[in-house]
Amino acid sequence: MKKEEIRQEIREQKASLSKEVIDLQSSIIREQFLALREYKECSQLILYAAFNQEVNTLPLIRQALLDGKKVALPRVMKETIEFYYINSISDLEESAFGIPEPEPVDILQLEKNFNLILVPGLAFDKQGNRIGYGKSFYDRYFISHEESFLKICFAYGFQVYEEIPFEAHDVKIDILITKDGVLRI
Known part of the structure; x- marks a missing residue:
């Protein structure tokens, strides 16, 4: 299957999800993330605000802020993304695509040794x-920065394939979390 065929298949399956299924699975996935040693030990993390039937990350953003973590989210800047710190959910504004983004005020300062980042996606293996x-916003961001990233993705079970096509410039993830558990790669 080609990438675009997989994208279409996943979009169709996500569109059929009920709010109850999204809420239940999102809650289970978030709890597994919050239990990670890496989450507990990090002082800042890079998240994204979910949209379009993605695993709901807004409660996670709130929890991270309550836990005293510095939280940054992406903002699309023409052909790239940059990450900016927020102090609350109210710091987000809706982009032209309907995605909640931070105001471009307080730009993320990457840590040299370890940056925990939640990466969105449609399909994983x-x-x-x-x-x-x-x-390719995230792939280009990782390639353009020398810092070390721990790349984590959230997924529904149907988003996980045995094998998906990839290209040389595609950056691999480190941890995949579904309602069924945490897969360290």
């Missing part, structure tokens, strides 16, 4: 490959 939304 057990070898750490990821199919995103097709713009």
